[in-house]
Amino acid sequence: PSMRPMTVWQILDGSVRMYRENFALFLAMTMLPTIPLAIAEVAALGLAWDAISSTSGQPPGEEQLFTFFLYIGLYVLFTFLHFGVAFPLSIGALTVAMSKRYLGETVTLGSAFRPVFRNFWRYLLTSMLVSLISIFAKSCTCGILFCFTWVWFLFTPCVMIIEGLGGTTAMGRSKELTAGHGWRIFGACCVIAIVDGLFKYLLPMGVGAWIQAQ
Numbered sequence: 001p002s003m004r005p006m007t008v009w010q011i012l013d014g015s016v017r018m019y020r021e022n023f024a025l026f027l028a029m030t031m032l033p034t035i036p037l038a039i040a041e042v043a044a045l046g047l048a049w050d051a052i053s054s055t056s057g058q059p060p061g062e063e064q065l066f067t068f069f070l071y072i073g074l075y076v077l078f079t080f081l082h083f084g085v086a087f088p089l090s091i092g093a094l095t096v097a098m099s100k101r102y103l104g105e106t107v108t109l110g111s112a113f114r115p116v117f118r119n120f121w122r123y124l125l126t127s128m129l130v131s132l133i134s135i136f137a138k139s140c141t142c143g144i145l146f147c148f149t150w151v152w153f154l155f156t157p158c159v160m161i162i163e164g165l166g167g168t169t170a171m172g173r174s175k176e177l178t179a180g181h182g183w184r185i186f187g188a189c190c191v192i193a194i195v196d197g198l199f200k201y202l203l204p205m206g207v208g209a210w211i212q213a214q
Contacts, residue, residue, distance in 0.1 A: 022101055029093045029112055033086035037078050044075040088127040088157065092116035095161045115161055122166035130156050130171065151182050
């Protein structure tokens, strides 16, 4: 298929249609790397809370404090592995799968993850560099510069997977691709974030409120 400029609504329509047609495959790519670590995070946080709350109102002893900080350390480790390793892996696999499906090619879990693992360290280190720059921009400029860096480097994972670039070269290529389309990309991402937030937060809150009312 030929590449052409698209409006925000065309992008959303195409994305929804692709996800609908490949729902099970894309869901597996997202969940397989991340769900085990998400479960481990919740478990570690629960065990840490149990360790510190089992004192019956008394100050925690050395053993309880040690157990608490041990589980907090595990929670931090699992969180880092979740968002620093597993999440970038799933994004990379989804990038491969979407590009292949757009071209009408057959995709399996193996064929989607294989290119990511083949360039694992370059992909992982570049993703971490982008995250560090984004965190710095968000912290030091009250979020103003973050909006620009977010748009500039948004396609860095796609460039690494599809064009085989890495490091600052991939970041520069992503910035080049967004030139002249920054506000359109920003608008599309805002709409997607709002829809994602509705499903992630408002829907569960509504269901929870309904259950409590019963």
